[in-house]
Each structure stands twice: as structure tokens, then as C-alpha cells.
Amino acid sequence: MAGAAGVATVTGLAGCLGGDGGSSSDVNIIAVSGEGELVQELVNDYVEDDTDLSVDVTIFPYANLYERVSSVLTTGGTGYDAILMDDTWFPRFATYLDPLKQWLPDGLPEEQLIDTTVDIATWPTPGAPTVPSAEGMDETVRGQVVVGNTQMFVYNTSHYEEVGASEPETWDDVLSAGQRIDEELEETNGYVIRGQRGNPANTNFMSIGWSNLGDMFDEDWRYQWDTSDGEEVVSFFVEELRSISPDGVGSFNSDQVLNRIGDGSAAQGLAWPAAASTLLGDDTAESDNLEFIPIPEGDEQQAPMQGNWMLGINTNVSDDRKEDAGTVIQSIISKEAQNRYVELGGVPFRHDTFEENMDAQPWFEALYESLQNANPRPRTPLWNEIDVTQGEKLNSALTGELSPGDVVSETKNEAESILENAGYY
Structure with a gap:
């Protein structure tokens, strides 16, 4: 999610203060x-011409965006009409986003949207445990994924061929091939963990x-x-x-992982x-x-992690501005816009966009399958604390x-303490 750090405009500052914003645009979006x-x-390339609306996109670095979004939404701010947010923030802010379908002039094109990208933008989340603040609420779409970001797996075909291994289908295959590579190829590790703390x-x-192991939390x-199976998976x-990763992976973040795989x-x-x-x-x-x-x-399933970004409409703004914001979102998620988005380097989320552009990136086929099996991180506003724990x-x-047993027992104690203090039990 790297990119050039954006500069807050007058619109951004006004929104954070809960004001009406300084932009004369029809639709103001805050984004990362x-x-x-x-x-x-x-x-610039498609949406403004398609909608005949002027759109201002105010950019903030990731580290600052959460604070800005929180300030706008929780204080009744109207500086931004539409919010681009990380999917892990959605459980915190979903009730500050208007039900989306009523503002889309042509409705949600659900037949072309991958199911996981609709579910993750629905609150309460279908099939997930309900948080106390959402008890009794009807499941309602309150946003729309615009970046189909999801985990994939990468392996070096040359290294695999050298040890006579086939493409890995299971985690056991990954370990088996990795052990052979680690033993037989000089100066080559069989795997690389991104293990930095938190x-x-x-x-x-x-x-x-x-x-x-299946779901991390029950209903x-x-x-x-916190089971013997859990200990075994942590031990894995x-x-x-x-044992087949480079030394020092406890300090590895993305750059170190990419460097090792890349070279x-x-x-x-x-x-x-x-x-x-x-x-x-x-x-x-x-x-x-x-x-x-x-x-x-x-042993249970294929379960890549979902890491989507989604757009939602600020419930604090006027109906006229919600209508314009809905028109812009409708255009952004359209087939025509998404085909152009792929040309610009975007990560799609529609069935037809993938099917018609599968050759655009060597990894699109893997991403398409991964999106259809993707797991969202547990749908609670407290996830960031539990994640770090x-x-x-x-x-x-x-x-x-720590031992693997200590990991699951201590995580259970601390995670459930976080949840209990928030009234979940």
C-alpha cells in the first residue's frame, strides 16, 4: 500500500474539524x-466525464488517514462525502456510513461482484459473530470494495525444478519442497517468514x-x-x-521478504x-x-487473507451530496471504469473485469481464485488490538x-480480556 505521501488540502482540514469543507467540487473523497x-x-480519466460531476480526491498517508476519518465521521463532520477506508476499519465506522444501495442510481451490480467483496462491506457481516453494538441490526450494504486486495502465494519455479518438486497445493507441500530446497541448494532458504513483531x-x-483450524473466534x-491442534499449527x-527461513526473520517486514524472494x-x-x-x-x-x-x-480449507479497500458514503452529509456520491461510486464500480482501472494498474473485484482482463497481470488468475475464497479479518472494531497481541x-x-502452547494460551487470555472489557461477555 505504498505510495507518495499526500498533502492535506483545505477540504481535508475542514472535514477533520467537522465543517462543510473548502472544496467547490460536487463530491469530496478522502483516500489513502x-x-x-x-x-x-x-x-480524472473516466468518472468525471461519465457522471458530469466534479470530484476532489484528498490524499493522506496511511499512518494519518485513520485519525482523519475518525475525526470526520464521529464528530458529524461533512467535509468529505465519500470515505475510502481499509476493511479492518469498517467495523468501527460502518454505522457512520449510509446504506449504499439507495444512493446507487442503477443499483449494486451483485451478479458481477465477487461475493466476498459484498459481504465484507455489509454490516453486520454475514456469517460472522455479531458485536454487541450491532445486535438486532439488519445486514445492510454500507460500502463497496474498490480494491480487490487479497493474499497470494509465490514460489520460485527454478528452485522447485532443481529439487524435483511439483507446484505446492497444501501447506505440507510447501514445507516438504522447502526442506529439500534448503538442504540441496547452496545459499538458498526454503521459505521466508515476515515475522516482525505485531x-x-x-x-x-x-x-x-x-x-x-477454521475460525479464530466462535459465535x-x-x-x-487454544487447543492441541492450535499448538501444532503455531509450531508449524x-x-x-x-527452520527453513533466513536467520533473523523475527525482524523481517515486507521489504526483507521481497528482497529474499526477488534475489x-x-x-x-x-x-x-x-x-x-x-x-x-x-x-x-x-x-x-x-x-x-x-x-x-x-486441513480445513484454503484461506487467503482479504485486505480490501472500500468506499462508503458519509451519513452526515446532505441527501443531495449523498446522491452525487452514489453516482460517483456507481461509475467507479462500473464495467467500463474497471476495465480502465486495470489499464491504470488497479486491482479489480468484478467477475467480468477479471474474465476479460486475465492476461493483464501474471498474477490475476491467482488473485481471482483467492478473492473467491478469501477470509476477512475478524469483524470487530477491536481487531487491531487483538491482531497486535x-x-x-x-x-x-x-x-x-515463547513455546507454541504459550502463544495460543496467552493470546486467548489477552484477546478475551480485551473483548470482555468492551462488554462482549
Whole structure:
């Protein structure tokens, strides 16, 4: 999600103060750098002409955007009509977003939208435990995914061929091939973990947990991975995969992972779409040998992590501005706009966009399958705290300070304490 840091405009400052905004545009959008620049390009290239509306996209760096969005929505601010937000923020802000369908002039094109991208923008989330603040609420679409970001898997086909391994279908295949590569190829590790403390380690682990253990929480928000099976899955990550990863993975974030995969010193690992584009760049030594596939299966399922960005309409603004915002969102998610979005380098989310543009990126086929099996992170406003908690325990296990059993038992205690203090039990 890297991109040039944006500069707050007058519109941005007014919105944060809860004012009416300083922009004369028909629709004001607040967005994150990276994804926001692509939305701005699409607006300039297609949406304004299509809708005959002027649209201002105000860009903030990721580190600042949450604070800005929170300030606008929770104080009744009207500086922004539409909000581009990370899907993990949606449970916190969903009730500040207007039901979307009523503002889309042509309705939601659900037959072309991948189901997971509709569910993740629905509150309360279908099939997920309900948080106390959403008890009794009807499931309502309150946003629309505009970036189909989802985890994939990447492996080095040359390394696999050298040890006679086939494309991995399961996590056991990943370990088996990785062990052979680690043993037989000089100066090459069989895997690379992104193990930095907190969110990075947990983001790298969750698809393994989901695929082998199922949901992290039950219907009553009780942590379910504190079992012997849970210990085994954590052991797989912090002991077996670590044993074939480079030294020091407890400090590895995305850059270190990409460097190792890109130069061929590590054979495989997880990758998001932005990483896929980087790894296939001209500066990557092994770009011709890298293959992107869906996340391997575990004992329970195939479970890549969803990391979507979505647009919603600020419930505080006037109906006239909601109508214009809905018209703009309708245009952004249209087939015509999405075909142009792919040309600009965007990550799609429609069936027909993938089907008609599958050759646009070498990783589109893997992404398309992954989106259809993707898991959202647990749908609670408290997820960021829980995410960091489990990521800290996993990092401590990677560095030898905790056992796998300690990881799941301590995560259970701390996660359930967070939830209990918030009135979940």
C-alpha cells in the first residue's frame, strides 16, 4: 500500500474539524496514498466525464488517514462525502456510513461482484459473530470494495525444478519442497517468514491458522485456537517454517521478504498484489522464475487473507451530496471504469473485469481464485488490538522466547480480556 505521501488540502482540514469543507467540487473523497492516487487517476480519466460531476480526491498517508476519518465521521463532520477506508476499519465506522444501495442510481451490480467483496462491506457481516453494538441490526450494504486486495502465494519455479518438486497445493507441500530446497541448494532458504513483531507476524500467520483450524473466534467471541491442534499449527509456523527461513526473520517486514524472494535466496512465501508487481519488475533478478498461485490449502480449507479497500458514503452529509456520491461510486464500480482501472494498474473485484482482463497481470488468475475464497479479518472494531497481541506472541515464539502452547494460551487470555472489557461477555 505504498505510495507518495499526500498533502492535506483545505477540504481535508475542514472535514477533520467537522465543517462543510473548502472544496467547490460536487463530491469530496478522502483516500489513502497509493490506492488513492489510482482512484484519482480513474476519476480524472473516466468518472468525471461519465457522471458530469466534479470530484476532489484528498490524499493522506496511511499512518494519518485513520485519525482523519475518525475525526470526520464521529464528530458529524461533512467535509468529505465519500470515505475510502481499509476493511479492518469498517467495523468501527460502518454505522457512520449510509446504506449504499439507495444512493446507487442503477443499483449494486451483485451478479458481477465477487461475493466476498459484498459481504465484507455489509454490516453486520454475514456469517460472522455479531458485536454487541450491532445486535438486532439488519445486514445492510454500507460500502463497496474498490480494491480487490487479497493474499497470494509465490514460489520460485527454478528452485522447485532443481529439487524435483511439483507446484505446492497444501501447506505440507510447501514445507516438504522447502526442506529439500534448503538442504540441496547452496545459499538458498526454503521459505521466508515476515515475522516482525505485531501486525506483520500475525498477517503472515493468519492464512495458515484459518486454513488448518477454521475460525479464530466462535459465535460468542471465544478464542478457539487454544487447543492441541492450535499448538501444532503455531509450531508449524514458528518452528518448521522458521527452520527453513533466513536467520533473523523475527525482524523481517515486507521489504526483507521481497528482497529474499526477488534475489532467489528464498524459495517461497506470501505476497500481496503490490508485492507481486514489485517482484515482477525489471529490477528483480528472479522475476522470470516466480509463479503466483492461490494460498495453499490446510486441513480445513484454503484461506487467503482479504485486505480490501472500500468506499462508503458519509451519513452526515446532505441527501443531495449523498446522491452525487452514489453516482460517483456507481461509475467507479462500473464495467467500463474497471476495465480502465486495470489499464491504470488497479486491482479489480468484478467477475467480468477479471474474465476479460486475465492476461493483464501474471498474477490475476491467482488473485481471482483467492478473492473467491478469501477470509476477512475478524469483524470487530477491536481487531487491531487483538491482531497486535497475537503478533507479539508469534514474534516471541519465532525468537525462542515463547513455546507454541504459550502463544495460543496467552493470546486467548489477552484477546478475551480485551473483548470482555468492551462488554462482549
